Amino acid sequence: MKSVSVAEEWFTVRWMNGRLLIMDQRQLPQAESYVVLETLEDVFEAIRTLMVRGAPAIGIVAAWGMALAANQSVAGDTQKLLEELKLARDYVASARPTAVNLSWAVNRMMAKAERSAKDDRATIVLLKNVLIQEAALIQREDEGASRAMGEHLLSLLDKSYGILTHCNAGQLATSRYGTALSPIYVGIEKGKKFHVFVDETRPVLQGSRLTAWELQKLGVDVTLICDNMAAAVMSQHKVDAVIVGADRIAGNGDVANKIGTLGVALLAHHYQIPFYVAAPLSTVDLAVSDGRQIPIEQRSSDEIVKGFGVATAPEGISVYNPAFDVTPHAYISAIVTERGVARRPYSVSLREQMREVNP
Amino acid sequence: MKSVSVAEEWFTVRWMNGRLLIMDQRQLPQAESYVVLETLEDVFEAIRTLMVRGAPAIGIVAAWGMALAANQSVAGDTQKLLEELKLARDYVASARPTAVNLSWAVNRMMAKAERSAKDDRATIVLLKNVLIQEAALIQREDEGASRAMGEHLLSLLDKSYGILTHCNAGQLATSRYGTALSPIYVGIEKGKKFHVFVDETRPVLQGSRLTAWELQKLGVDVTLICDNMAAAVMSQHKVDAVIVGADRIAGNGDVANKIGTLGVALLAHHYQIPFYVAAPLSTVDLAVSDGRQIPIEQRSSDEIVKGFGVATAPEGISVYNPAFDVTPHAYISAIVTERGVARRPYSVSLREQMREVNP
Numbered sequence: 001m002k003s004v005s006v007a008e009e010w011f012t013v014r015w016m017n018g019r020l021l022i023m024d025q026r027q028l029p030q031a032e033s034y035v036v037l038e039t040l041e042d043v044f045e046a047i048r049t050l051m052v053r054g055a056p057a058i059g060i061v062a063a064w065g066m067a068l069a070a071n072q073s074v075a076g077d078t079q080k081l082l083e084e085l086k087l088a089r090d091y092v093a094s095a096r097p098t099a100v101n102l103s104w105a106v107n108r109m110m111a112k113a114e115r116s117a118k119d120d121r122a123t124i125v126l127l128k129n130v131l132i133q134e135a136a137l138i139q140r141e142d143e144g145a146s147r148a149m150g151e152h153l154l155s156l157l158d159k160s161y162g163i164l165t166h167c168n169a170g171q172l173a174t175s176r177y178g179t180a181l182s183p184i185y186v187g188i189e190k191g192k193k194f195h196v197f198v199d200e201t202r203p204v205l206q207g208s209r210l211t212a213w214e215l216q217k218l219g220v221d222v223t224l225i226c227d228n229m230a231a232a233v234m235s236q237h238k239v240d241a242v243i244v245g246a247d248r249i250a251g252n253g254d255v256a257n258k259i260g261t262l263g264v265a266l267l268a269h270h271y272q273i274p275f276y277v278a279a280p281l282s283t284v285d286l287a288v289s290d291g292r293q294i295p296i297e298q299r300s301s302d303e304i305v306k307g308f309g310v311a312t313a314p315e316g317i318s319v320y321n322p323a324f325d326v327t328p329h330a331y332i333s334a335i336v337t338e339r340g341v342a343r344r345p346y347s348v349s350l351r352e353q354m355r356e357v358n359p
Numbered sequence: 360m361k362s363v364s365v366a367e368e369w370f371t372v373r374w375m376n377g378r379l380l381i382m383d384q385r386q387l388p389q390a391e392s393y394v395v396l397e398t399l400e401d402v403f404e405a406i407r408t409l410m411v412r413g414a415p416a417i418g419i420v421a422a423w424g425m426a427l428a429a430n431q432s433v434a435g436d437t438q439k440l441l442e443e444l445k446l447a448r449d450y451v452a453s454a455r456p457t458a459v460n461l462s463w464a465v466n467r468m469m470a471k472a473e474r475s476a477k478d479d480r481a482t483i484v485l486l487k488n489v490l491i492q493e494a495a496l497i498q499r500e501d502e503g504a505s506r507a508m509g510e511h512l513l514s515l516l517d518k519s520y521g522i523l524t525h526c527n528a529g530q531l532a533t534s535r536y537g538t539a540l541s542p543i544y545v546g547i548e549k550g551k552k553f554h555v556f557v558d559e560t561r562p563v564l565q566g567s568r569l570t571a572w573e574l575q576k577l578g579v580d581v582t583l584i585c586d587n588m589a590a591a592v593m594s595q596h597k598v599d600a601v602i603v604g605a606d607r608i609a610g611n612g613d614v615a616n617k618i619g620t621l622g623v624a625l626l627a628h629h630y631q632i633p634f635y636v637a638a639p640l641s642t643v644d645l646a647v648s649d650g651r652q653i654p655i656e657q658r659s660s661d662e663i664v665k666g667f668g669v670a671t672a673p674e675g676i677s678v679y680n681p682a683f684d685v686t687p688h689a690y691i692s693a694i695v696t697e698r699g700v701a702r703r704p705y706s707v708s709l710r711e712q713m714r715e716v717n718p
Contacts, residue, residue: 029673166587197679200663200671202561202585208664208672216673223677226561226663228525228586228619232684235621260587262594263626270625304559304585305567308667312559313567314388314575318582320556325591 001042004034010217012057012172013064015136018071020064024051025172029213037061040069040088047095047102050204054173055247055283056142059101062092063135066109070131073124078117081124085113097295098256098324100248100285109134139175145280145338146177150186152336153243153278157183162240164197164230164268167258168210169245169278179278180243181211184220195221197233201258202226203303203321227260234271242268246279246335253329253346254291255279262325265332274333281337284350291326299323360401363393369576371416371531372423374495377430379423383410384531388572396420399428399447406454406461409563413532414606414642415501418460421451422494425468429490432483437476440483444472456654457615457683459607459644468493498534504639504697505536509545511695512602512637516542521599523556523589523627526617527569528604528637538637539602540570543579554580556592560617561585562662562680586619593630601627605638605694612688612705613650621684624691633692640696643709650685658682 003024010032014021020037026049027033035051037043043065046052052061069088075081089106096102112134116122157163169180177185184194196215201207208224215222225233233239242264248256255261255277268275288294301319305312313319335342335349339356342349362383369391373380379396385408386392394410396402402424405411411420428447434440448465455461471493475481516522528539536544543553555574560566567583574581584592592598601623607615614620614636627634647653660678664671672678694701694708698715701708 030670199587200561202559202587205671208676212676213673216676221677223679224663224672225679226586226618228558228561228622229679229681229684231622231625232618232681233679235684259585259591263587263590263622266590266629267622267625270629304583308669308671310667311389312564312667313583314572317567317571317575318580320582320584320588320592322588322591325588325594 001035001037001045004036012175013052013060013139015064015132020061020068022046022052022061023172025053025210026051028209037068039072040065040092043068044092044095047092053206054168055099055101055245056174056179056280057172058096058099059105059282060139060142060175062102063105063109063138065092066106067131067135070113070128075124078122078124078127081127082113082117085110096297098247098297101282104282105138108138142175142280143177146174146179146182147186148338149179149278149280149336150177150182152341153183153276154187156274156276156334156336156341157241159240161192161194162238163194164199164233164239164242164264165211166199166207166244166261166264167201168206170211170214172210172214173245179245179280181215182278183243184215185218188218188220193221195223197239198222198224199227199230199260199264200224201260203307206258230264231267234267234273239273242273242275244277246277246283247324248288248294249277249279249284249335249350250288250291250294251286251347251350252290253332253335253344253350255327255332256291256294256296256324257327259322259325262327265327269331275331276334276336277332278336281339281354284354286351286354291328294326296325297323360394360396360404363395371534372411372419372498374423374491379420379427381405381411381420382531384412384569385410387568396427398431399424399451402427403451403454406451412565413527414458414460414604415533415538415639416531417455417458418464418641419498419501419534421461422464422468422497424451425465426490426494429472429487434483437481437483437486440486441472441476444469455656457606457656460641463641464497467497501534501639502536505533505538505541506545507697508538508637508639508695509536509541511700512542512635513546515633515635515693515695515700516600518599520551520553521597522553523558523592523598523601523623524570525558525566525603525620525623526560527565529570529573531569531573532604538604538639540574541637542602543574544577547577547579552580554582556598557581557583558586558589558619558623559583560619562666565617589623590626593626593632598632601632601634603636605636605642606683607647607653608636608638608643608694608709609647609650609653610645610706610709611649612691612694612703612709614686614691615650615653615655615683616686618681618684621686624686628690634690635693635695636691637695640698640713643713645710645713650687653685655684656682
């Protein structure tokens with residue numbers, strides 16, 4: 001993995017001459033620097049260490065990881081290649097447990113490889129090309145999905161331009177436009193104005209480091225707050241809608257998202273502020289009937305006790321550091337996907353949207 | 360102001376040979392270091408820069424500041440000394456606007472000086488001694504009040520030993536025992552066991568730097584969490600009671616306390632967890648009928664965007680950084696003072712407790 005500089009419009013992930021270029025988001029907001037991923041191991045490390053994060057972006061990078069694994073294989077026949085790809089899939093899928101887009105993307109790549117290999121004329125070279133095309137398609141589809149989410153969310157925000165968001169569900173978390181931030185990207189194009197309150201999002205500060213950065217780039221009016229200030233801002237009637245992304249959505253509409261989302265949802269509920277979740281359908285996991293079954297990643301205590309380089313807590317203190325929490329569907333006003341606006345009961349509406357995709 | 364080391368049991372504030380020794384809380388948890396305050400200006404700076412913080416501790420230190428001002432005066436007569444003390448009072452009272460204990464303490468010192476000066480036999484030396492004795496009394500009374508709060512709170516916690524607290528309302532915020540943490544200090548003496556969840560309390564991290572430090576010293580089972588994890592911990596039924604301190608309590612029971620308290624109160628309300636406020640009666644300000652009239656101190660954006668030396672947000676970003684928020688009385692299960700447990704309607708119960716003190 002090496003760093004490179006890219007002197008043009010910023011981007012989250014780009015395939016370039018058989019290698020993958022991603023922004024190293026750990027360097028933001030100080031530096032806009034890119035890293036070249038050349039192997040499956042590079043991709044694994046990039047996901048594990050949060051160089052790239054955000055459920056859709058993780059899925060896209062993981063898909064490209066499968067393409068990289070195929071491209072570099074020295075397998076002598078297609079069956080051997082498929083076996084290698086299965087190992088690659090299991091390996092990358094284990095990088096982080098909560099976002100379902102990760103396993104969704106590598107499973108889709110695997111299925112594509114298996115279908116293509118069934119053709120008698122399939123060759124190793126052909127399979128390698130098929131996988132590159134499939135990863136590119138996943139990335140293009142994600143961009144289209146984000147664009148569509150932006151349009152659908154805008155239809156809900158007719159008079160709601162005071163927005164509060166948590167974590168980063170913007171362009172940095174996707175191929176383009178973002179999920180929660182998609183209506184802002186799309187709305188800006190249409191001349192709409194927003195005021196966005198950004199939770200800094202402890203412990204890793206995706207809000208202050210990433211969301212504030214990309215909205216500032218976009219020229220949006222942003223106010224950064226600490227997570228514990230959301231209630232005060234809501235109580236002052238400054239927030240017309242809360243919009244967040246999702247890492248996994250259960251069949252009943254329960255949403256796993258960045259730690260702190262549950263609190264924001266309950267506060268929005270208290271203040272009768274609409275609470276919207278934006279995510280592509282690849283985030284919905286019908287294999288999980290409710291949120292309690294979603295595995296929650298526990299991360300290192302160092303993120304909390306020395307997240308800023310200096311020790312901010314006494315040595316030896318116990319820490320609880322779940323990366324995500326689960327918001328029960330009852331507190332979610334709508335789940336917005338590329339197919340439209342899903343309302344309660346989500347067990348019906350989400351299934352209907354998925355049927356439209358895979359009838 | 361100079362630093363000194365003190366090789367015994369730690370303390371928040373202590374009068375010693377005409378000078379005031381306070382712990383420099385900005386150095387915690389890395390170093391337990393003390394600072395000598397020798398002038399009124401030292402006291403002002405110590406309060407303004409958060410060397411000492413916590414409403415009762417600010418009141419005690421401000422009272423000692425009045426004693427210092429008197430002690431160092433070269434006034435030729437008692438009337439001149441009173442005039443100097445009035446200036447001293449206004450000066451110290453302006454160090455921070457929200458905690459009412461600050462103005463309560465310096466006004467009490469002033470009233471004591473004025474009463475004493477009315478005596479024909481009053482001399483400058485006598486007034487100086489009277490003020491030292493009054494500050495010592497304020498400090499002793501605070502210790503007694505905290506001890507009493509501990510007993511009253513323990514009566515509410517018979518089966519509630521999973522406690523969540525926000526900010527620091529412990530011994531570091533008072534003369535001894537603390538307000539919100541008083542039942543833990545008193546309960547430990549009686550062999551009770553607690554599990555305390557400590558919100559780190561952004562932006563200045565009084566929870567992780569101070570509360571976690573003093574509870575660890577006390578040998579209590581502590582789990583440090585980020586502020587945005589409180590909802591997750593509550594949803595897992597790990598919290599039996601929330602206890603916080605207060606910086607000012609309005610006549611109707613609305614409570615101004617560290618930013619984030621409002622959110623914790625609303626989440627506790629949602630999960631039907633008792634939410635207790637602990638504060639000495641000197642925190643109640645009957646001149647303020649409801650919380651909307653309490654002035655809220657706005658602090659520097661640097662506390663949020665570079666609170667730990669490194670920039671954690673893009674340059675030039677707008678920030679909202681109120682030091683406090685106001686929790687409406689409807690979400691407070693009880694306000695516990697040295698006089699007992701006040702319940703709704705607080706406009707009645709708080710006045711009754713205050714009448715017992717000043718009938």
